[in-house]
Amino acid sequence: MDMQDNVILKTEKLSRHFWGLVALTQVDIELKRGEILGIIGPNGAGKTTLINVLTGLFPPTEGRIIYEGKDISALPAHIRSRIGIARTFQISRPLVDLTLLENVMTGALFARGLTCPQAIKKASDVCGFMGLQDLDKPVSKLTALEIKKMEVARALSTDPKILMLDELMAGISSDEADEMMDLINKIRGQGISICVIEHVMRVIAALTDRVIVLDWGRTLAEGPYAEVSHNPMVIKAYLGEDA
């Protein structure tokens, strides 16, 4: 019982195929409450696919996803967002016809079902938390960092229990990355469990409690970063990709 309560999300033999190609095979992972879990692996290892399956963009081909003790494998993406699973995207996806504030509002409006004034308040709060200003700017005028922050804010405005961050640090400077890491730690401080996909190992090392290494759609290794980074199989996977 105790164990179960401690785990907010877990997968059981999760697999996903695309037109016969295997993207995920028999992946078993657990995300504990309040932890920051890193997911690493070479390009094409299935990291983003894993997030897509967890957030419901595609149904799993096999296996189950258990969230707070319930099987959510069949739930569509918008329901998963409503029950507390939020995400950002590897390549930023701003809603180009909305302003910064309005982008953030959408999460509050539809995942939380707030009214417009409530959503504005909520979104302003979240933006304040993220250090975003000039909230009426169209997204076309935002910097790369602001767009990244906006994506996090949009996810946070759904009041998530789990936040999945897909390569948040890509395309921003190292100073900006430090700022972002502080924010992520603060978010964890609010009791939100976080799942981070990242290529920047410095970030993984500093941020995560635990990492899972994926390769060819399988779990290759699991454990604290310091441990995993010395795992010969992991090194081989990365080097193999480089070679």
Add this chain to the structure above:
Amino acid sequence: MMKKGIILACIFMFLGAGIALAAAPKPASGDPIKFGAVLPLADITGKQASRAMQLAVKEINAAGGVLGRPLVVVIADDEMKGEKGAAAIDKLATVDNVYAFIGGMSSGVHMAQLPVLKKYAKPTVWIGAAASSVIEAPMAEQAWYFHLHPWDYQQVGGYITGFKELAAKNPLIKLQKWFIGYEEGAFGTTGYKGFQTLWPQQGWEVSGASFKSALMGGGEYRAALRQAKDYKPDAYLWLGYDADALPMLEQAKEIGFAPPMLIGAPPGWPADFGKSPLAEGVSLFGMWAPSLKEVSKVSKHFWDAYNKEFNEAPATYFAPLGYTNVYVVANAINKVGSLDQDKVIAALKDTKYDSPVGETLTITASRALKNQGFTKQKILQWKKGVQQVLWPLDFKTAEPAYPFPAWDKR
């Protein structure tokens, strides 16, 4: 204030016109009398009808006008859309202040005009819209409504009389079994239904198959023609449009279908139809043919005048109908001598007009309508590239070629 001023001005104008009328009857002068015509100007039928109307106006004005005043026909385009046709009536009535409404083509547009026409209840003399089911009954009570084009069922009834008379003169002609190839729209289906009700009453058999007219993106007739061929009819009739004419014959030839009588009933014919060897011996229904000029003086006059005026030949029977349309109303007013609507309507009922379509136009009652003009179409036949009149016998310009010549013997 403005209104009063306008009314006063109108009164003065009328007075002035009256004085002018009393003083100098010729040539036409003073305030014009206006008719409003609604026609689809983008279509050749409407375009030529509008031209023929202008021709009639020119002649009438040269001869002294209407009540000594010049006649003007204001033409409005219905764009073949119901709402535009109805708005055109509103325009003619309120902006142009026309005395009477004339014109008309498609039943579909006319349906939408009925409410507006009822609103104004001005003398209305219509040359189009032959679909009795949607026009005749709704307009039955309207004393001011005159309809010149024969109704669909009258046309079919006319063919019965016509073919019987032709068969009486030429015992070879057989009429027992008919096959109708009809286009699937309103024109073809209503026509076919007319045949289905009237043919059995004569003891004649009729069957049919529909096709999609080339006008609507069709143009494939072989399925219908094959059904016709299997039926072995004495006469094959197709109810379609001008665009179907030659392709239909080509496909009939292709599948080797040449019934003893092959009849077409499109509202118009392609300009170069007569040049095709396939045209020889094709019978047709129509209000009018250029060859009528050989037997009718009015027809000849119309033909010559139209050709001279516009440097083109009238290609559809809506040209002589448009011409007739203007004359009929103008004559009625001139006969009455005033614009008193009741009297003009009475005079319209009394119409006796030698029209360029051949017959003398008189107004009789049809099934539901009191004021119906023409009651039948003519039976014509293509011979050596010309439409000859076979029936009514009074206007006959040629003897029927029977049977239809085989495809390889022409």
Add this chain to the structure above:
Amino acid sequence: MKIWKAFVIAALFLAAASLPFYTGTYLLHTIYIIMMYMSLAISWDMLLRAGQLSFGIAGLFGIGGYAATMLQVFTNINPLICILFGAIMAGLISLLIGLATLRLRGIYFAIITLAMAEIFRVIIRNLPDTWTGGAMGIVLNNAIFNGDVKQTYWLVFGILLITIVLSEVFNKSRIHFAITSIRNDEIVAMSSGIDIFKWLVVIFVITSTLQGLVGAAYTEIYGSVNPDANFSVHYSLLPLAMALLGGIRSTWGPVIGAIVLGLAGEYLKLLMPYGYLIIYGLIIILVILFLPDGIMGLIKKLTQKK
């Protein structure tokens, strides 16, 4: 600013509502025809704001018209009820179609709507004459309000108002955020908890109901229906042209586009009786070439510069 805006809108509303008192019959008639097209253009645009392109206005327009007319013929109740009934039927049918097809996107959905209009036309044409009047259609005993132009105008104006208000609701409420998210990025929309399919169905049904409403009013005004006229493809294409000309994804773009194209058509016809449509086509081409964002886009550009 806001008071100014409210004042202008109130003035416009009063001017439009009182139009029949100082306008001639013909102009009024022309205006309410334009208003009907305007409602169609706005409703088409409302669906477009959710990213879905429809070529099926004519189908729903025709369905609304046929439903209203048939109810009128069979029961002879108040024409206004028949108009409402027409709208509801269009809404119900669009609900079924929407449920079946709104997983499609882009030209695939567009083609389905086009096919739907054609399918309706064929079915209605082939049904027994005693139901739908077959290929020839049905004529009603009388037009609504006995053909009175003023009352007819107010009817159409009322429909236009409903459309405009709904369109503004679409632009000013949470609906705006839902449909803009869907249009911009469906994946983000899903991740923000938006049930895309449900929203699209709801919006398709609302806009279709509006199109059915206009179609139903049209048949009651002109007292007739027939398959070729009421399902004519120009009811699909003309509103589309009007919306694009005026500027899409706004309420006032389609309004301006409908006024410009509607009046241009009417005046060109007077200037050039034969073949004015060529000018009409040229206007469309020139506007697209030189005002790619429509007339509203031009207005926005001009006002932003100041």
Add this chain to the structure above:
Amino acid sequence: MQIVSKLRERRYQAILGAIIMAVIILAVKPEVLLEGIQRSSLYAVIALPMALILGIVGIINLAHGDFMMLGSYMAYWFAVKSGLDPLLAMIPAMLAFFLIGILTFYALIKPVLGSQELNQLLLTFGLGLVLEEAANLSFTSAPLKLSVPYVSASLTIGDLTFGTFEFVYVLAAMLVFYIISLFLKKTRIGRAARAVGQNPKGAKLVGIDVNKTYLIIFSLSIAIIGTIGVLFAMRHSVFPVMGAPYTMKSFCLIAMAGIGNITGILWYSALLGVSESIITAIPGAAGWADLVFFALIVGAILIRSYQQRVK
């Protein structure tokens, strides 16, 4: 075993289904099948150039049928003025329409290449309107028809009599299909065109002149459709709005096959043409042919989308 595994593939299932259906129809009413194939080929040959423009240039050309209409008028005019066989008009038509295509591209298409799809749609709609009205003003709405004896040529085998001229459409469809396929596969510009159609930005990066590719594909397609206009006029009436229904049919066919699927157009036009032919051959059912036509389109699109979703 290999046959069985091939049968799992949809394409082979379709071929097998088509063969079975063909055999059945051939046994009962062979002319229905022949005429259906002739009609299918006409649909296909008209849709192919439109599909090429949509697939590569990305423009839905609503004036497509109107270019065909111009081609038909040209054939008529050529035959009347020169007294020669109208088929010969194909050669000048090809050249003339290639030029018309170039002009149209520079004057109208190029300026809107970057703008939203809907603007492109409306532009070609406006162009179609202008072409139709220009034809109406020049030639009136009254149809014209060439009178060429051999278009009603037929062949009789036993009880079966069928028209032979329309096999020209079958030939044309095959020819256009192969020309397009070869062009796309074998020529440098064709390979470039495919690259551009799949990914214009990427193509630009690897040094393909995207605009030139668009120009050539557009003009080539216009040249094809103009030439098809000549063939069309041989057997059909020519009038200003004759092209519009074919624009719609082609558009439907392309959607049915899926954008970029040139081969699919052949299959689906065969499906549509033959089923239309079957429906019209059933006494009393011809009025429903359109319904079947559109129901097949809706069905094909829905089934494909369902299959993709399941995968």
